[in-house]
Amino acid sequence: MKPVQAKITIAHGRIQSVEPLFGAVEIVTETGHHSYPGAWALPGFVDSHAHILGLGMRLTGLNLFDAISAEECADRVRSHASYSGEWITGMGWNQELWSSKSYPHAHLLDDVLPDTPVYLRRADGHAAWVNSAALHIAGITDQTKDPVGGTILRDEKHRATGVLVDNAMDLVARHIPKPTEQQQQDMILAATRECSRLGITEVHDMDVHPTLLPLFRDMAEKGTLSVRVQSYISGQNDEWLDERLLPAGGEFLRVYGVKLYADGALGSHGALLTEPYSDAPDTRGLALLSPNELEHKVRTILEFGWNVAIHAIGDEANRRVLDTYGLMRTEGVADEHVLLRIEHAQTVHTEDQHKFALHSVIPAVQPIHCISDAPMAEQRLGARCSYAYPWRSLRNNGAILTGGSDFPIESGDPLLGIDAFCRRIPFGRMAAWNPSECLTRDEALDAYTSWAHEAADVSYRRGKIKPKYDADIVVLDSNLLMCPDEFITSTRVLATYTAGVRRYQCEDNSA
Ligand SMILES: [Zn+2]
Secondary structure, three states: OOOEOEEEEEEOOEEEEEEEOOOEEEEEOOOOEEEEEOOEEEEOEEEEEEOHHHHHHHHHOEEOOOOOOHHHHHHHHHHHHOOOOOOEEEEEEOHHHOOOOOOOOHHHHHHHOOOOOEEEEEOOOOEEEEOHHHHHHHOOOOOOOOOOOEEEEEOOOOOEEEEEEEOOHHHHHOOOOOOOHHHHHHHHHHHHHHHHHOOEEEEEEEEEOHHHHHHHHHHHHHOOOOOEEEEEEEOOOOHHHHOOOOOEOOOOEEEEEEEEEOEOOOOOOOOOOOOOEOOEOOOOOOEOOOHHHHHHHHHHHHHOOOEEEEEEOOHHHHHHHHHHHHHHHHHOOOOOOOOEEEEEOOEOOOOOOOHHHHOOEEEEEOHHHHHHHHHHHHHHHHHHHHHEOOHHHHHHOOOOOEEOOOOOOOOOOHHHHHHHHHHOOOOOOOOOOOHHHOOOHHHHHHHHOHHHHHOOOOOOOOOOOOOOOEOOEEEEOOOOOOOOHHHOOOOOEEEEEEOOEEEEEOHHHOO
């Protein structure tokens, strides 16, 4: 993917002509003429695994992502409480970033709010920290058994500590009142505006609950979405089936696939491994679906004409999903037009890496997870780190990677992802981590543009700056292909166009 300097003429949301220019980008639309001296244009970035509503919640709600201790989280809950209604919800805590490194306890929140229920999601979304009032509402006592695929963390006296992992989260979450439609719309608007600011023109939105679709559809029809959305509907509890949903397509919203979870996350020892955890020898993680359930659900989803995206982090989870997909391909349940994706594909055993190309499975990877999780992954995986986040190995085995951020869990900035793909330098460190797994700059840009469009089967009309292609364009202040490594993340987005309309422009660079 090569950045261009050109005069790009746009009409009806499509590129009409591209004339090479020296030293500038000019964009001529039906309503205006914008000139960007010294700038470079690329096809708009795609975030191919993210959560739009979650980002909206992060932008509009209680944010714990940069809290440095459990006490600081509790303080923020205290100051947020007066603005909120019945429940206090927030997200972003991560004990790995605290000096204690240990899970927080309900009593810290009880000291702040003894009567108001509090529910705080961990940064990776795979655990929740709640107070005693929330445990009480959910009816969780010290005697409550762990649900299948979930854990209620307990102290040495077997008392629930207030931290719920994976499927145990829902014991409390199901009691939280849903936000109103107006609140949801505000969240979606905040999130999509943020995407435009980051140069993103399309998002593969994961785990969308079917009840949200009317709102998205309405916003798409009214033209208030500033990014295109490919929706992957929640399928873990057959939510799509209960609502009798079928795939549907449009310019700004395409209801495109169903999302499942094969396992949990590495941070909470929930990722399913072939061998025990290096730092917890009594566990191999959690299978969130048994092999039979996995096959049955995938088969049903395919029979209804959907594409499938399955979360798999551990090497055993990746193996199971790849083999299930392989079976669906050989049986013809999934023909060559069906998109089969593995979300995260974080730990892929060397014996399984060739199966992505063999069964035409797309690894949807989030490079920023690698650079933020490397120290934790070393603890959890030990020597298996040699095949963790194996981007180069997957490429060498013929896979097409598609890049994303998993926002709001991580920053949605594609430039951070492109930098992580190319350099793999963990936060707080100076040197690359397993540098042999880096991608080239060209590949990193493709993963955020043309390959991502292949992962939604729209590469015939998106991902190039070329006549007849959709006018989804990001204008940047440097040449992302040629600039020195250390300039990738300081590159600025000057403007973002989706369907030929300028959705964002950098304040101090207006035309
Ligand atoms: Zn996700």
